[in-house]
Amino acid sequence: MKIFRWWGISAFFITALMLLLSWYLIAPIIFKSSIESAGTEMLGAKFDVDQVELHLLPLGVTINGIAATDPDQPMQNLFELKTIKFSIDNSILLWKKILINELKIEGIKLGTKRKNNGSIEKSQESENLENSKTGQLFNSSLPELNKIDIKALVDKADLVTLKSLKQLEKKQQSLNKFWENEVENSQHEITLKEIEATLNRLSKRAKNNSFNLIKDRKDWKKLKTDIRKERKLISALNKKLKTDKTELTQMITQVKNSQQQDLDRLLSKTGLNNGLSGVSKTIYEQLFGAHLTPWVKKIIEFSKHNKDISKKQSESKAVTYETKNGTLIQFVDEKKFPDLFIKHVSLSGKDKQWSTFGEGNNLGYYPWIINKPAELNIEIKGLSDQSGANMKVKSEWKNSQEMNTKVHTNIKNWNIENIKLLQSEQGNWMINSGTLNASLDGQITLEDIDIKLNLAITNASINPPEGLSGWQTSLATSLADQKTIKITVLAVGSLNQPNISVKTNLENIFSSAINNSSKKQTSKYKNEYKDQISRRVGDLSKLDSLNSNFEKWTDALKNNDKLLEKLKVGL
Amino acid sequence: MITSLIKLLKALNSEQSPRQLAIAISLSTILGLTPLYSLHNLLILFIAFSFRVNLSLFFLSYPLFALLGYLSSSIFESVGSFILLNPNLVDLWQWFFNTVVGRWSNFYYSGVMGSLIVSVLFALILYPTSKSFIKLYRSQFLETIEKYQFIRLLKTSTFWKLYEKY
Numbered sequence: 001m002k003i004f005r006w007w008g009i010s011a012f013f014i015t016a017l018m019l020l021l022s023w024y025l026i027a028p029i030i031f032k033s034s035i036e037s038a039g040t041e042m043l044g045a046k047f048d049v050d051q052v053e054l055h056l057l058p059l060g061v062t063i064n065g066i067a068a069t070d071p072d073q074p075m076q077n078l079f080e081l082k083t084i085k086f087s088i089d090n091s092i093l094l095w096k097k098i099l100i101n102e103l104k105i106e107g108i109k110l111g112t113k114r115k116n117n118g119s120i121e122k123s124q125e126s127e128n129l130e131n132s133k134t135g136q137l138f139n140s141s142l143p144e145l146n147k148i149d150i151k152a153l154v155d156k157a158d159l160v161t162l163k164s165l166k167q168l169e170k171k172q173q174s175l176n177k178f179w180e181n182e183v184e185n186s187q188h189e190i191t192l193k194e195i196e197a198t199l200n201r202l203s204k205r206a207k208n209n210s211f212n213l214i215k216d217r218k219d220w221k222k223l224k225t226d227i228r229k230e231r232k233l234i235s236a237l238n239k240k241l242k243t244d245k246t247e248l249t250q251m252i253t254q255v256k257n258s259q260q261q262d263l264d265r266l267l268s269k270t271g272l273n274n275g276l277s278g279v280s281k282t283i284y285e286q287l288f289g290a291h292l293t294p295w296v297k298k299i300i301e302f303s304k305h306n307k308d309i310s311k312k313q314s315e316s317k318a319v320t321y322e323t324k325n326g327t328l329i330q331f332v333d334e335k336k337f338p339d340l341f342i343k344h345v346s347l348s349g350k351d352k353q354w355s356t357f358g359e360g361n362n363l364g365y366y367p368w369i370i371n372k373p374a375e376l377n378i379e380i381k382g383l384s385d386q387s388g389a390n391m392k393v394k395s396e397w398k399n400s401q402e403m404n405t406k407v408h409t410n411i412k413n414w415n416i417e418n419i420k421l422l423q424s425e426q427g428n429w430m431i432n433s434g435t436l437n438a439s440l441d442g443q444i445t446l447e448d449i450d451i452k453l454n455l456a457i458t459n460a461s462i463n464p465p466e467g468l469s470g471w472q473t474s475l476a477t478s479l480a481d482q483k484t485i486k487i488t489v490l491a492v493g494s495l496n497q498p499n500i501s502v503k504t505n506l507e508n509i510f511s512s513a514i515n516n517s518s519k520k521q522t523s524k525y526k527n528e529y530k531d532q533i534s535r536r537v538g539d540l541s542k543l544d545s546l547n548s549n550f551e552k553w554t555d556a557l558k559n560n561d562k563l564l565e566k567l568k569v570g571l
Numbered sequence: 572m573i574t575s576l577i578k579l580l581k582a583l584n585s586e587q588s589p590r591q592l593a594i595a596i597s598l599s600t601i602l603g604l605t606p607l608y609s610l611h612n613l614l615i616l617f618i619a620f621s622f623r624v625n626l627s628l629f630f631l632s633y634p635l636f637a638l639l640g641y642l643s644s645s646i647f648e649s650v651g652s653f654i655l656l657n658p659n660l661v662d663l664w665q666w667f668f669n670t671v672v673g674r675w676s677n678f679y680y681s682g683v684m685g686s687l688i689v690s691v692l693f694a695l696i697l698y699p700t701s702k703s704f705i706k707l708y709r710s711q712f713l714e715t716i717e718k719y720q721f722i723r724l725l726k727t728s729t730f731w732k733l734y735e736k737y
Contacts, residue, residue, distance in 0.1 A: 008620035016613075096674045317661050320652070326682040327648055329655040331668040 028052040035063065043078075045069035046118035060087030069118025070111075072420050077114055082107020082349075086342075095335050100342045108349025108356045110380070150525075154532035157266060161258035161537045168251045172546050175244050179549065182237060183556045191230060192563060198223050199567055227568050234561045241557065245550045252543045259540075262533055267526065304495055338364040347378065354387075356380045368397040387413040401446065409440040416457070421485070424472070427465030429479075434460035442491075449498050453489040460485050478509040587625065589709075593702035595619070595629040597694035602629075603636020604643070604690035609683055610676040636690075643689075644682060651685025 032052045039047025050065025066081040083106045089099040182188075202219055205212040213220070319330045341364035349356040358378030364370050373396040380389040389412070395405040414436040422429040434457040442451030460483065464476035486505045493499045602615050619629050640647075655664055655678075667673035677683045725731055 003623065004621055005623055008622075008626075009617075012617055012620040094671055094674075317665065318656055320656070326644075326680050327652055329652070329664075329679045329681060331661075331665045331679060334669045 024054065024056075028054055031061070039066075039068065040120060043068055043071060045071040045074060045120060048118075055087070058087045059090055059093065060085070067112075067114065067118075069114065071119075073418060074117045074119035075114050077112045077118070078110070080107070080109040080112050081105055082109075092337065095337070096339075097335070097337055098340045099337075101344065103342050103345045105345065105347040106349065108347060109351045110354060110356070112351070150528050150532050153266065154529065154536055157262070159258075159262045159533065159536065160265075161255060161262050161533070164251070164255040164258045165537065165540075168248075168255055168543075168546070171251060172248060175248065176549065179241070179244075179553045183553045188230075188560065191226075192560060195223065195226055195230065195564070195567060198226075224568075227564050231561060231564050231568075234557050234564070238554070238557055241550060241553055245547060248547060248550075252546060255543060256540060259533060259537060263526075263530055266529055266533075336369055338366055338369045340365045341370065345376070353383055354380050355383060358391075366400070367395060367403075368400040370397070373397075382413075385413065385415070387415060389414060403444075403446050405444045407440060407442045407444075407451070409438070411436055411438040413437065421462060424465065426467045426472075429465060429476075430463045431457060431485075432461040432463050434458060434485075444495075447495060449491050449493065449495055451489075451491045453487075455485075455487040455489075457485040459483060474512075475510065478512065479506070482506070482509060589702045589705040591623055592625050592628055592705050593698050594622075595625040595627075596632055596701045597698045598624060599629050599632040600636050600694040600697055601687070601690040603633050603638075604640040604647075604693065605686040606677075606683055607637075609687075610672070611687060640686060640690075644686075647685035647689060648681045649685065650689055651681030651683065653685075654688060655679065655681060655684055 028051070031054075032049045035049050035052070036047055039049075046067075046069045048065070048067045048069075049063060051063070053062040053064070054060075055062070061084075063084040064082070066084065068078045068080075070076045070078045084103070085106075086100045086103040089101065092099040198219070202212075202216050202223065205216060317332055321328045321330060341362075342360070343362065345358075345360035345363060347356065347358040347360075356378070358376070360374070360376035362370050362372040362374045363376065364374070367374060373394055375395075376391070376393045378389075378391045382388055389410065391407075391409040393405065393407050395403065397403050416431060416434050416436050419431045419434075420428045421431050436455070436457050438453070438455045440451070440453045442449070444451070462476075462479045462482070464472075464479070468476055482505075484505070488503045489500070490503075491498050491500045598615050598619050602612055602619075605612060618624070619626065654660065664679070668679060673679075678687070
């Protein structure tokens with residue numbers, strides 16, 4: 001019986017060949033689509049690719065016509081690239097690794113005009129996520145009284161005053177119970193009466209017959225002891241009474257002070273705890289923080305991600321990762337070669353105003369396998385003026401647990417046009433024109449971050465949006481007079497909890513704009529909070545009367561003591 | 572053109588013994604339950620084409636197993652993770668990972684490994700089962716089904732007559 005189907009074997013190989021040919025024809029379309037969708041996702045705006053070409057001998061790729069839209073200005077590109085060319089080493093590819101000896105990027109242009117709108121439709125969910133990531137938008141942030149339900153806020157709040165009041169009431173009740181029991185205790189009365197009766201009896205006997213003094217000497221002794229005992233008890237009770245009174249007085253004071261604490265806490269949520277300067281600080285931190293800190297946070301997330309991966313890899317033979325294709329178990333790779341390694345990158349480009357060039361070495365993933373520092377230097381020079389920018393990044397990995405990346409960027413006399421300064425409900429506050437000087441210096445390790453960004457925009461012409469009112473109108477006027485805008489962003493500290501702060505010379509402008517327009521409103525706002533807290537807490541004027549019973553008890557104890565002293569004297 | 576189509580169908584249906592049909596189903600199980608673009612499926616296809624296996628049944632049963640595979644993917648992931656992370660087998664997987672075949676086989680994805688193990692086991696069980704079922708069907712039920720009106724109608728069609736002729 002025949003086992004093999006010879007025509008089947010031929011059919012298999014012919015089909016395989018046809019599939020390979022089809023893949024060769026279709027693959028550029030698939031790659032183009034993949035690059036576009038990955039670029040669009042990263043950028044948040046359209047990332048266009050004209051064409052992708054595959055070459056077999058040697059194996060290589062050419063990507064033509066890349067345009068990355070500026071997300072803030074959809075009719076303009078952040079950059080355009082004419083060509084990206086690279087060839088891939090076949091022998092390394094056998095191990096599913098990519099080695100690129102030389103990657104050439106040519107024809108870089110910056111800020112070019114687009115023919116079509118490059119914005120993408122974002123879903124409501126992703127927009128909410130973006131807003132939450134970038135912080136609150138500048139939304140005329142002074143809380144308008146008619147917009148905020150202060151009563152509801154106070155009702156929901158966990159007030160310290162109420163807690164303290166509850167504790168005070170409990171304490172007062174327990175003290176009342178104790179002292180009423182002690183002072184009006186029939187046992188004390190009985191004891192006193194017994195002592196008095198005994199004294200009278202023994203005195204009468206002594207009066208009748210003096211020899212009874214000797215006969216009753218034991219009783220006299222016992223009487224003295226009883227009186228002494230009772231007086232000691234009264235003394236102890238007096239001390240306790242004083243302590244209890246002090247404690248109750250302190251608790252009353254705490255309740256009175258708690259109201260201010262509650263007020264401060266509720267006001268701090270709206271930035272009013274430091275008065276109006278608190279509001280302005282909150283506002284400009286939100287504004288500039290929302291713009292500038294996301295990129296800092298991205299760097300931190302990237303470093304943390306690398307740290308997690310490197311730690312995982314060093315600890316285990318088999319490391320689990322979740323990927324979009326499912327769970328991947330990474331075993332130890334004995335081919336000590338990075339999955340992606342670009343030995344050398346060269347960049348060049350020129351347009352009417354700038355020329356760009358740069359190079360990079362030893363870029364790859366995982367970087368600790370490369371054993372050489374990764375470097376990237378890019379320089380941009382103005383052709384008709386003194387403007388320029390340069391960026392230097394150097395990242396060294398001694399091993400998977402030790403990384404040191406240094407960044408140094410400088411921007412000099414860069415003419416800017418139509419740059420967004422702020423974003424508010426009414427629209428964008430644009431810098432129509434100005435000159436930018438900036439520097440970014442920093443160092444990142446797997447444990448710490450230390451980055452400082454200085455921005456200075458001189459001769460700034462600021463265009464506010466329409467429809468401004470109230471204090472924002474004052475702000476717009478003041479900003480228009482401001483010729484230099486300086487912003488400093490600092491990110492310092494541990495990678496897990498870095499301290500990110502934003503400082504600007506616009507703080508005073510914000511403060512005075514808010515002060516001028518909104519003083520009455522914020523004062524009214526504060527008073528409203530006070531009233532609502534008082535309403536919820538209740539009348540605290542009678543708190544001091546809680547102490548009044550102590551006088552009564554003190555007197556009662558005093559009277560008893562006086563009686564005993566009199567009896568003692570009578571002895 | 573109809574003649575060519577008929578000849579193709581004849582070729583596809585040429586291997587009709589229960590054993591050949593059962594092998595077709597078993598191979599289709601592996602192809603369907605595992606991710607299609609996996610290295611081992613090249614081998615499965617090569618076996619299906621090269622050996623006398625009923626190709627019609629092989630291709631016809633693929634969608635059913637593919638659907639079953641899609642529905643069972645979470646089970647395959649669990650099985651795969653269990654096998655790949657087993658401390659007694661890590662060294663073996665480590666060695667295999669550092670071979671060219673291992674690198675391209677994607678066996679280190681838990682879904683691939685899990686589905687391969689389950690599908691091979693399933694195929695081993697399905698082979699004797701389907702073989703017995705086919706024998707039983709032919710001996711017990713085929714005669715009854717051929718009496719159905721629809722089948723008799725089909726057999727009177729021109730297409731059937733041409734098929735029988737070739």
